[in-house]
Amino acid sequence: MKPIGALVSMIGLAVVAVGLAACSMAQGTSGTEAKAAMSDTTGNDWMTYHGNYNSWHYSPLSTIDSSNVKRLRVAWVHHPGRSTRGLQSMPLAADGVLYYTGSYSRVWALDGVTGQPLWSYFPKLNDDLVAKQTHSPYTRGIALGHGKIFVGTVDGRLIALDQKTGQPAWDTKLLNSEKLTVGFTGAPLVVKDKVIIGSQGGEWPWRGPIFAVDANSGRKLWEFFTVAGTEEAKKTWGNDSWQTGGGGGWMAGGYDAETNTVWWGTGNPAPLYDWAGADWKTAGPRPGDNLYTTSVIALDPDSGKLKFYHQELPHDAWDFDSAVGEFVMIDRDGKKLVVHPNKGGHVFVYDRKDAKVVNVWPLVKHINFVKGIDPKTGELIGRRDLALGKHQNLCPAIAGGMSWNSGAYSPKTGLYYKIGQEWCMDLEVIKTTPITEPQAQLDIGANFKLRNPEGDKAHGHISARDPVTGAKKWEVMFPEPPLASLLATGGNLVFVPDPRGWLRAYNATTGEQLWSHNNGLGHNGGIISYGAKGKQYIAVATGWGSLVGDEFAELFGEPFKSMPKDSGALVVFTVD
Amino acid sequence: MDGEKLFATSCGWCHQDGGRAAGRGPKLAGSDRTDEYLLNRIRVGKEGAMPAFAGSFSEPQLRAIVAYIRSLKDTHP
Numbered sequence: 196m197k198p199i200g201a202l203v204s205m206i207g208l209a210v211v212a213v214g215l216a217a218c219s220m221a222q223g224t225s226g227t228e229a230k231a232a233m234s235d236t237t238g239n240d241w242m243t244y245h246g247n248y249n250s251w252h253y254s255p256l257s258t259i260d261s262s263n264v265k266r267l268r269v270a271w272v273h274h275p276g277r278s279t280r281g282l283q284s285m286p287l288a289a290d291g292v293l294y295y296t297g298s299y300s301r302v303w304a305l306d307g308v309t310g311q312p313l314w315s316y317f318p319k320l321n322d323d324l325v326a327k328q329t330h331s332p333y334t335r336g337i338a339l340g341h342g343k344i345f346v347g348t349v350d351g352r353l354i355a356l357d358q359k360t361g362q363p364a365w366d367t368k369l370l371n372s373e374k375l376t377v378g379f380t381g382a383p384l385v386v387k388d389k390v391i392i393g394s395q396g397g398e399w400p401w402r403g404p405i406f407a408v409d410a411n412s413g414r415k416l417w418e419f420f421t422v423a424g425t426e427e428a429k430k431t432w433g434n435d436s437w438q439t440g441g442g443g444g445w446m447a448g449g450y451d452a453e454t455n456t457v458w459w460g461t462g463n464p465a466p467l468y469d470w471a472g473a474d475w476k477t478a479g480p481r482p483g484d485n486l487y488t489t490s491v492i493a494l495d496p497d498s499g500k501l502k503f504y505h506q507e508l509p510h511d512a513w514d515f516d517s518a519v520g521e522f523v524m525i526d527r528d529g530k531k532l533v534v535h536p537n538k539g540g541h542v543f544v545y546d547r548k549d550a551k552v553v554n555v556w557p558l559v560k561h562i563n564f565v566k567g568i569d570p571k572t573g574e575l576i577g578r579r580d581l582a583l584g585k586h587q588n589l590c591p592a593i594a595g596g597m598s599w600n601s602g603a604y605s606p607k608t609g610l611y612y613k614i615g616q617e618w619c620m621d622l623e624v625i626k627t628t629p630i631t632e633p634q635a636q637l638d639i640g641a642n643f644k645l646r647n648p649e650g651d652k653a654h655g656h657i658s659a660r661d662p663v664t665g666a667k668k669w670e671v672m673f674p675e676p677p678l679a680s681l682l683a684t685g686g687n688l689v690f691v692p693d694p695r696g697w698l699r700a701y702n703a704t705t706g707e708q709l710w711s712h713n714n715g716l717g718h719n720g721g722i723i724s725y726g727a728k729g730k731q732y733i734a735v736a737t738g739w740g741s742l743v744g745d746e747f748a749e750l751f752g753e754p755f756k757s758m759p760k761d762s763g764a765l766v767v768f769t770v771d
Numbered sequence: 772m773d774g775e776k777l778f779a780t781s782c783g784w785c786h787q788d789g790g791r792a793a794g795r796g797p798k799l800a801g802s803d804r805t806d807e808y809l810l811n812r813i814r815v816g817k818e819g820a821m822p823a824f825a826g827s828f829s830e831p832q833l834r835a836i837v838a839y840i841r842s843l844k845d846t847h848p
Contacts, residue, residue, distance in 0.1 A: 279818060298819075323823075326816050326818060326822070327823050327824075328822055329784075331818075331822075332818075332819065376822075466780070621788075623779075625775065625779035625783075626776070627776045627777075627779050627780040628773075628777075628780070630780075634827065635827050636827040637780065637781040639779060639783055639784045640779060640780065641779060641783060642778070642779050642787070642788060642789035643783065643788070644787040644792050645787070645794060740819065745794075745795035746794060748793075749787075749792075749793045760819060
């Protein structure tokens with residue numbers, strides 16, 4: 196067999212070229228970070244949560260293609276144990292070694308060919324705090340660079356491990372999680388000599404900071420508050436409500452090396468629901484636009500200063516935050532664009548130089564929290580603000596039209612592959628006692644129940660679309676929304692890990708299903724492709740249980756009623 | 772102490788329709804668990820399923836939440 200590098204398609208090489216160009220713009224770029232910018236020169240490695248700085252979730256490897264995918268078979272399996280709430284992590288791969296996290300921020304390095312453990316690291320966590328956390332104890336990923344692996348913890352620490360030995364290099368406490376309950380569940384992002392990580396926030400009443408830490412020493416360099424991070428933003432929170440505003444940046448963002456800009460999505464404000472209804476500008480628990488919640492923000496990684504932003508949903512009153520979703524960087528007709536999905540079900544397309552809205556298009560059918568979003572300006576049209584009392588058939592449901600896992604973009608087809616979720620809910624907005632200081636308490640403000648959309652059944656779909664216009668090329672319907680991330684490859688394949696436990700491969704151009712395999716447990720995490728010793732591998736996390744997946748048992752019945760939420764494995768495939 | 776408000780602040784996220792229906796968490800209306808069991812579950816939680824709220828709510832607040840749960844009519848099947 197030829198080395199994988201020789202099998203990378205021409206399109207794959209084009210990807211590399213783009214990455215190299217981007218890298219050359221970044222000052223102080225290390226060899227590892229150069230790989231992160233472009234998914235390395237061979238396509239063998241998967242260096243960041245989103246695959247590379249372009250957030251494509253695309254591997255240029257093409258050994259596995261439509262002609263041989265039917266022969267895809269399990270190469271090895273790794274069981275991390277204690278997979279409370281399933282495995283939600285995105286593995287990384289470098290130089291034939293696969294790195295990934297299980298629940299409780301446990302980290303493994305495994306031989307990419309055999310699955311043999313090379314080292315493991317289990318951090319000691321504050322068990323009392325773990326017990327307090329709604330989102331505990333999963334960890335969605337790690338970052339790699341400067342000879343280290345970086346992992347966040349739910350008790351507010353960022354830890355660096357030696358990439359070769361797994362020995363801790365430093366362990367920095369960034370958040371007072373004991374008071375605030377929030378910690379880190381998302382993956383960090385290495386940018387030059389810094390590690391950037393965002394905290395949880397949303398319905399937890401604090402200010403949801405994003406941090407930069409020196410990759411070598413572990414010293415905190417800066418902190419940007421997603422709630423009232425500037426004086427301008429503070430004015431958008433009436434009655435000092437910024438002190439308990441929520442926000443956060445709980446998923447890894449992206450990096451545009453050409454302009455030295457970190458793009459990050461922010462969480463929703465607290466409380467989730469606002470009894471002021473249409474009077475939200477002047478009344479209710481958080482009067483005003485509530486900057487910079489439910490926004491995409493562009494930060495200077497060197498200073499932590501805000502460069503520009505776009506608030507996708509001013510005064511988000513539905514929990515449709517912008518922390519979900521990848522920042523897909525593509526060039527089109529001489530324009531440098533970034534595509535970002537919002538939990539409410541719309542996909543925003545921005546100019547990378549200033550976050551000016553280029554287009555907005557809906558991915559899902561059942562949306563009525565707004566009548567629409569102006570595709571030229573991003574302005575919300577016909578907001579459905581929810582006053583005190585009962586409301587029927589709000590769409591999408593709180594679980595969103597899209598969830599936190601990522602879609603994929605293939606430069607080979609020019610298509611963007613993304614999961615859509617079709618469901619609604621009835622709710623009653625209740626005027627709760629305002630929370631006026633940060634504390635360990637959820638701040639919701641409503642009771643609700645998920646339901647089928649009027650005239651339809653709750654379901655999900657994968658569609659292949661033009662990422663800029665939203666024009667649909669093909670679509671596959673699923674009886675329940677798939678919740679895992681997607682993978683596109685240079686073999687013209689799209690891999691979809693589904694909630695019932697099937698991993699499926701589709702022709703990326705036509706949507707024809709080419710292969711499937713039952714992993715025996717729902718998928719709710721990451722999937723990557725990597726190369727080792729001349730072979731291409733597909734690695735997928737299995738395991739069920741999350742705040743979205745927990746809805747499935749009541750809505751859809753079996754197999755979710757009996758699906759365990761404390762299991763999970765990393766399953767790795769190849770062809771002989 | 773208003774148990775309904777407290778419930779809508781922190782509990783209704785998982786125990787749907789104000790605790791009247793199953794969702795992320797179980798239905799609470801008509802629960803055959805004892806008051807002490809419910810109080811203890813709210814205090815210490817259940818790993819991977821429910822947070823521990825002992826540090827968030829006072830004892831009178833915890834009892835108000837349980838009183839609210841007991842007041843719910845069991846209407847959903």
